[in-house]
Amino acid sequence: MWRDDLRGMFYIALKDLRAYYLKPPNISWGILFPFAFVLAFAIRNPGELRDLVPGLLALTLLFGTSSMEAIVIVFERRTGALERLLLAPLRLSALLAGKLLGGMAFGLTVTAAVLAIALAAFGVGSVNWPLLILALLLSAAAFSALGAFVSVAVREVFEAQTLANFIRFPMMFLGGIFVPLGSMSPALRVVACLLPLTYAVEALRAAMDGRVTSATALDLAVLAAFAVVLFGAAVRTLARHIE
Amino acid sequence: MPDVIQVAQLTKHYPGARGAPPVRAVDGIEFAVRKGEVFGFLGPNGAGKTTTVRMLTGLTRPTAGSARILGFDLATEVTQIKKRIGVVPETSNLYDELSAFDNLVFSMQLYGVPRRERRARAEELLARFRLSEKRDVPFAQLSRGMKRALTVAAALAHRPPLLFLDEPTTGLDVMSARSLRGMIADLRREGVTVFLTTHYLEEAERLCDRIALIVQGRIVALDTVDGLKARLPARPAVEATLADGNGRIAMLRFEGRSVEEATQAALAQAAAEGRQVVALNTPRPTLEDVFVYLTGLSAEVMLAEKGKT
Structure with missing residues (x-):
């Protein structure tokens, strides 16, 4: 059973990457979009460009993992292709985990490209590599699970895009990328604490600066919790759809 | 011959809309499919054919009843069943973006066909379904008949002993439908058990060893074509x-x-x-005469209702 599930996950992720993710427009869009946002911010605040790198990485991951994933499942449901996966000898959780892995792989690939550019521009400095890798993996899992949940919660592709943007855009401005958490009003800070992006930015900032605190462990734990809860919700929702 | 499908009191009810009573899509059906036969599941649109296939292939859970497929219990061993069956749904649903060859390889990957066999098996299937020239063409660019043939090929990629075909020739031109019927006849000769749902009476008559006639979720007759015809009162x-x-x-x-x-x-x-x-x-007497006699519906109902969907 586990062998079937693991094999299915791997090949579903691989198929999604080939069929949907690794197309030139996706790759360029995945990199350009976060850069455009950060550049717009940096033009106003040129001295703070280096401080924006953790936020840029988190933003690239958020859009890289969730943009296509929020569409893929609902698209395959519309064309009937998802039924092929539902007929395959693997559990529903393995099917969705395959989708999750595809989103993660793409998000991490474009983020690695952005990271390489950032490191070339600002130097490696005091980066804590194990923490950086862990933070990137957990953030990618949380964002990818968010994309999967959005995709199974709706019936049409345009609904998926609307819902994903409804969640992501406020998160982008409240996640501590452009406005530090300390500068926010108490009410907005409470909202920020409910967003996975906030924890991703904090964990990535700690990793880039090489300053690990007890709060960093909490950030990682919350990201893992987001990934598990959103993935569980996606599995339950999809199971309800096919009853 | 042993039965590869045994169904007992299989039932599927869907909740009614806004307080309406539940819809009895399939209502306590019972039948058995023998090894190596082409078993026809015939009925008008909305009779419960596709719902039955969806239950037997693990896509939807029965409300009540039980089924054993290839010796495995549908309720508890659905993964074992899925490993051993091939399913061709009503809509050709391979991946538009992948080539004919890659679609076949992906099917085999999902079903655990060893890596060393995949390439040869994919080439063999492409040749068999006369698609070798379209090997590298994306699925989206194939004709409707070719898409159907490739969907059947993908369902056979892991060599399942039992194949479910849901309305395989609906929407195909005459030549493609004829070619597909030839393929189904070949499968029967090779010993593959085929569960075929169709609303085409002629197709069922030509291909099936036995036919179950389902109307409004209930099986009203199950027999060989000759057996069904023998039920008609003699009218010289x-x-x-x-x-x-x-x-x-x-x-x-x-x-x-x-x-x-x-x-x-x-x-x-x-x-x-x-x-x-x-x-x-x-x-x-034709199967159409039998259908009219046993159901009280005109044979045109099958096609007319299908045309609405």
Whole structure:
């Protein structure tokens, strides 16, 4: 059973990457979009460009993992292709985990490209590599699970895009990328604490600066919790759809 | 021969809309499918054919009842069943973005066909379904008939002993439908058990060893084609082709207590109208006659309802 599930996950992720993710427009869009946002911010605040790198990485991951994933499942449901996966000898959780892995792989690939550019521009400095890798993996899992949940919660592709943007855009401005958490009003800070992006930015900032605190462990734990809860919700929702 | 599918009291109810009573899509059906046969599941649109296939292939859970497929319990061993069946759904649903070859390889990857066998098996299937020239063409760019053939090929990629075909020829042109029927006949010769749902009476008559007739979620008859026809009450009749002096042709049916009496009636009418009898045939009952007799529905209902979807 586990062998079937693991094999299915791997090949579903691989198929999604080939069929949907690794197309030139996706790759360029995945990199350009976060850069455009950060550049717009940096033009106003040129001295703070280096401080924006953790936020840029988190933003690239958020859009890289969730943009296509929020569409893929609902698209395959519309064309009937998802039924092929539902007929395959693997559990529903393995099917969705395959989708999750595809989103993660793409998000991490474009983020690695952005990271390489950032490191070339600002130097490696005091980066804590194990923490950086862990933070990137957990953030990618949380964002990818968010994309999967959005995709199974709706019936049409345009609904998926609307819902994903409804969640992501406020998160982008409240996640501590452009406005530090300390500068926010108490009410907005409470909202920020409910967003996975906030924890991703904090964990990535700690990793880039090489300053690990007890709060960093909490950030990682919350990201893992987001990934598990959103993935569980996606599995339950999809199971309800096919009853 | 052992049964590869055994179904007992299989039921699927869907909740009714806004307080309406539940919809009984499938209502306590029972049947068995023997190894190596083409088993037809025939009925008008909305009769419960696709719901039955969805339950037997693990896509939806039955409300009640049980089924054993290839010796495995549908309720507890659905993964074991999925490993051993091939399914061709009503819509050709391979991946538009992948080539014909890659679609076949992906199917094999999902079903655990060893890596060393995949390439050869994919080439073999492409050749068998006359798609070798389209090997590297994306699925989206194939004709409807080719898409259907490739969908069947993908369902066979892991060599399942049992194949479910849901309305395989719906929407195909005459040549593609004919070619697909030939493929189904070949599968039967190779010993693959085929569970075929269709609303085409002629197709069922030509391909199936036995046929279950389902109407409104219930099986109203299950037998061989000849067995079903034998249920019709004997009504001796002849079909006469008559021609008048201007060469106009008309075909008329005459019934009587015997074939002789029906023939006499045909000859008498021809003489009375000054027409010539060009041909006389004793018609054999068709599955359409059986369908009309057993269901009380006109055979056109099947096609007319299908046309609405």
